[in-house]
Amino acid sequence: MVEDRLVTMQIWDTAGQERFQSLGVAFYRGADCCVLVFDVTAQNTFKSLEGWRDEFLIQASPRDPENFPFVVIGNKIDLENRAVSAKRAQGWCHGKGDIPYFETSAKEAINVEQAFQTVAKNALAQEPEVGMYNEFPDQIKLTSEQNKPREGCGC
């Protein structure tokens, strides 16, 4: 539910393993928003964000890559052993054109709702009124590497 509008989100969770990246092409295309998820307890997953973002932009080739809505999520904040500080992640997001950044715990359901609200909002903002008179209900395709607590990050 975003600004009075019911939004049906179609969320594609792409395969975590980069072996399947070739598959991504089919799913990236036509996406309205891309959610990049990393594991706050694993440095490397954060470092891979850049790569995933580039990969997405190349594969999905959105019309306006500069303003394509991304959302970055640092997951697993329920765990003690943080390896990526919020500040650092925030900084990265800022550097990429103020990508919204959320710290979530899928396990504890912290902030997930808010993150996806933002996802939907930003995706909708991309096409203001077009959806209203579409024949089909709005479909928002999202891409997220993973958002389950126990899943490792495939980044």
Added chain:
Amino acid sequence: MLVTPSLLSAAKAVYSVSLIRAASAFFSLVNCLIQCKLLPVKQISEEAVTRKFVHEESSSITSLCGAVEACLLHGLKKRALGLFKHGTTTALLQKLSKHYEPAGQVLKIVNEIETNNDPTRFSKLFQHGVIQHKHNNSRPPTIYEEDTNLNRVEYPTSSTESTKSPSKGTSYSMLVLQRVFEAFPYLKSLDSGKAQPKKTLPSYSPKYLWLRIAIFEKQLAKILDYLVQNNSKYYEADALIADPVDGPILASLLVGPCALDYTKMKTTDHFWTDPPADELVQRHRIHSGATHHLAGPGSPKRPGLQQVRRHTSSSSEESMKGQHISAKEYVESLHQNSKNTLLYGKNNVLVQPKEDVEALPGYLSLHQSAEGLTIKWTPNQLMNGCYEDKEDDFDRRSIYKRYYQPPEVSNILYWDYALTIYVDEIVYIHCHQQPDCGGTIVLVGQDGVQRPPIHFPKGGHLLAFLSCLENGLLPHGQLDPPLWSQRGKGKVFPKMRRKGNKIPTKEGSTSSSSTDEEEATDYVFRIVATFKPDNIPPEMLDPKLNVKMDNFPWPFQNVDPIPPSQSTMQSYARAQEEQNNSCLSRVAANHSRATIKQLCDTMKNQIISRAFYGWLAHCRHLKTVRTHLSGLVHHSIVSPTHPCNANLGLTPEKWQEICQDGKIANPDELYRLVYYGGVTHEIRKEVWPYLLDSSHPETLPEESSTAGTTPTAERKWSSREIYNYAPKADHDTQTEVDNAEHCDSEGNDVPDSSPDDGLGDSIARPGSLPDRSKLDSAGDSESTDASKLTHDGSLDRDRGIIVTKTSIDSAGVDDDLSGGESGEAQRLSQSQDLNEVPEDEEPNDKKNDNMTNSTGSENARHLSASKESLISPASPASNGGIYSPELLDNVALNLHRIDKDVQRCDRNYWYFTPANLDKLRNIMCTYVWEHLDIGYVQGMCDLVAPLLVIFDDEALTYSCFCELMKRMAYNFPHGGAMDNHFANMRSLIQILDSELFEHMHQNGDYTHFYFCYRWFLLDFKRELVYDDVFCVWETIWAAKHISSAHFVLFIALALVEYYRDIILDNNMDFTDIIKFFNEMAERHNAKQVLKISRELVLRIQTLIENK
């Protein structure tokens, strides 16, 4: 406020659809303001009737609450009651609760909700408002826009209620009302009030909360009744509640809504989204049940090739197809959906479909879609048949169900009777009205053919239908003469001032055909494509001329009693026909005989050439099949019934016959039995190794199992070793920081999930009891060979030393890492090495005597050796047992992945206890260790799992998995097989089901068949439940020898074909189809699918054989 007494009865009457007419009649008398009160009531009841229950969050409830609120506020003694601070009536409730028990109850619930601050409730409420909004999108805007304007203009509002009427909110109520008005257009005038109580969006504030609760708790009527009785206490004398007439009426009005049951259940109506897969299947089942296809949804009925043939041969199938499609369309199209708008629906409309059949009651509906307007009439019998097993999912439809108990009738007959009339084809509408019955419409097509007359029941339904039709025709067409809009009355029949013969027949004229009955009125309307003012007589442009004297509903009595010209209509129709005919004949007459002959010749040539091209296309088709697809199947067809019926599959008895002394006497027979009937579950464990080990089916299973044990153990050890030391090696070399971190995190992660997996623990684990005892026993059995293999033994010692070294280094470098632990690890690893040596000799022993091929390690090694660019540990001889840091990185990464996936593998399946997951992990690690070039790819665990479930034995599972992977490995990314599969699927669908193929092409997106990806990757493991996976797998294995080495393709094709009609009917695109199959996972009818797959193979085989 003025309320007529009849309101009361109306409010009650309105609860039954049969009484709606009565209600509507008196609506016309109701004062405008009270409508704002009444209409929500009507909406609710309407909703209740059509849906059987009303959703709590229905917009009607909101409207009603708004109206009640307004009434309650009217003349409320705010000051006296100290309520002036509150805009709402909640304070009133608080006052009331002290004196009146029901109010107290309600207040209690309200307080509970407020204190709990139940967010879901309100988020849901909020949600609903927007869903309504969404519904709106699918409606053609013209229709209700017109209504709104009409009503707003004609009814300036004067309610006490604020006239905010947010435009957003009204749209849905418009929608609801639209439905009402479609049926009762003369009610349109009444809905002016609807905009007023609508505060749809604001109302989601808890403002109306108590009213809602009171309604749901069925107390509101009581409370209001109490208020009315004690009005002096709370209300000014001029208040609505205090009014001696209005007050009680208001209270009694609410009796109805309070008697209804409300539900919080979301119905499909509330989410106008794509129906879930389940529902699609069910829907399909219903309409396929209505036709002859009872075999299952969409057994491949109209394969493409037959279709091609049909063009050249008979057309009988065409009609079959037509019937089938219309049957489906009926079910689909009778419902409102995003592509099809229901403009009008009326049940119990009589139609005499055939001359020898008496008139049947049925459901008449008017639909608007992109293609235009369609009038449908469906006999009640069909409606019943259709909705027999529908429960509440489709409330809108359940209206039909309510009336008729489903009789057991053969529906096929009725499908013939059902009418579908495209309004585009209709030129004239003849209306006959008799006072004794409601009225009849005869639709006359362009060809002059009259459609079966439609008899409307009494009560203005005919007019309602016509006005809906007229609305639907806009903006591209209209009725000629148009219906007249009348102030306060909605649409009425046009009145013609007849001036002798002045009105040309073409304009459509009125006439009262039956001379003996004064009131009977007949009309002929013409459907004209565009608005042509010229066509309309001037008097019609000014309806006011006659309107003033009109009485609702039928104003025709006032029509000038001009004696009708002899059955005007008929003569008119006849004239029309004649005109058409004369046109034709004129054309014909202009040609001489010679030209006709010429014409015939040309036509003949064309027909012949078309036939030829058709035939040519067919030939090309077959050629494609042969060249492209013949490789997919075996050319010899193995009979399912010879030498014996194989449908029972491989039973233990049969197995005893075939397998004598561990040798397979007749492998072909084995395969045949398995292919057609599967294997009895109990003997799967014995049979599967034979089925999988294709090259040597006669190998003894005993041998393979003993042979399997030790190499597995060895690999397990070696993988363990790497598993333990790789992270430290990373640190040591410092080559890849990222990977090191990765491994670190692994070390950190794992202890959380299972303490057993921690770094320290896993080091200690090799010494744990079960492993050791197993190894010891294995070692015992093989120890005799130990002396032979000094060469290999030294190799292994090398390995051990090197690994240990790195660990020492790492312990030195990484002081923060618990040095003591790694020291211990080192010690342990050395002890491991000691243990390991005798075991390690064993596989080499096997390698030396090339007797065993069952493990498949031989082939795999060759494979890996040839393909591997990295130094593979699988061929230790080539690198002298030295492991490069990159290799260790690689292994560590793989192991990390395996760990993650193993934990997640089928955690809900009973078999996968932690102990068995451990087995799975061992097998997986061993495999990856041996095939590091392939590495671990997500999904491999899924392939091991069913094998492990069957064998429950690590070694045997491992060797069988290796066999399985010989084929499957190529499916994994970079294997290249997936693209081939997709290409083959494409060709197969093109050949076997051109209709589906076309559909896929239209939706271009999914010609790449990504929705099949998981099917092929995992051999349908994730699509089916375990028992079915077993069946499908063994069939695939057997099929390799019986019919096709690419049997998976045919299973995939069978799955697509099984649901082809659903895919086609719902016009699924790429995402729809992925979603559909995702939802259908583990719910397929595997038996049926297998059967279809075998049939498909057979079809391809026969195609090829035919040449």
